[in-house]
Amino acid sequence: xxxxxxxxxxxxxxxxVSLRYIYGIGPFLALEVCARTNVDPNKPAxxxxxxxxxxxxxxxxxxxxxxGQLRRQIQQSIARLxxxxxxRGIRHRKSxxxxxxxxxxNARTRKGPRKTVAGKKxxxxxx
Numbered sequence: 001x002x003x004x005x006x007x008x009x010x011x012x013x014x015x016x017v018s019l020r021y022i023y024g025i026g027p028f029l030a031l032e033v034c035a036r037t038n039v040d041p042n043k044p045a046x047x048x049x050x051x052x053x054x055x056x057x058x059x060x061x062x063x064x065x066x067x068g069q070l071r072r073q074i075q076q077s078i079a080r081l082x083x084x085x086x087x088r089g090i091r092h093r094k095s096x097x098x099x100x101x102x103x104x105x106n107a108r109t110r111k112g113p114r115k116t117v118a119g120k121k122x123x124x125x126x127x
Contacts (some may be wrong), residue, residue, distance in 0.1 A: 002045050004057050005067050009045050010124035016041030019056070033059060 001008040002018075034041040037055040039048070048056075053101040060066055065073060081089035091098045097110050109112070112120040 002053055004053060005060055007067065011044065011046040013045060015039055015040050015045050018045040022060070022066055024064065024070040025060070029064070033064075039109060041099055 001011055003009070007022050007023060008022050016027075016030050016034055019025050019033060020027065021081050025033070031041055033056060037052065039052050039056060043079070053088055077091055078089075083089070088098050095112070096103060096111060097107050101107060103111070
C-alpha cells in the first residue's frame with residue numbers, strides 16, 4: 001500500500017479515488033492534485049512510482065491543509081466558538097444541531113439515544 005502523509009491509500013483503486021482517503025481531500029481536489037503533479041488519475045495506486053508519490057506528498061504537504069493540521073484547525077475553531085459563548089458555540093457545547101435544524105423530532109445523531117420521560121405522553125389539561 002502506498003503511503004502519503006501518514007495515510008495508507010488503497011492499492012486496487014484508481015489514484016483519483018484513493019487520494020480521497022486522506023482527510024480533507026475530496027473528489028475535486030484529488031483530480032486537481034493529480035493534474036498539477038502530472039499523475040494519471042485513472043492509474044491504480046499500486047502502479048505509482050516513488051517519484052510520483054513524492055510529488056503528490058510534496059504538493060499536499062506544502063500547499064493544502066490536510067490530515068492532522070486540518071483536524072487541529074477545525075477543533076480550534078470550535079473551541080473558539082465555545083469560548084466566546086456565541087450561539088453556535090453554545091449549540092456545540094450542548095451537543096445540539098448547529099446549523100438551524102429542527103430538534104423536536106429527528107436530530108438523533110447529534111442528541112444521542114432517546115431519554116424516555118415517564119408520564120409525558122398522557123398528560124392532559126384538566127380545566
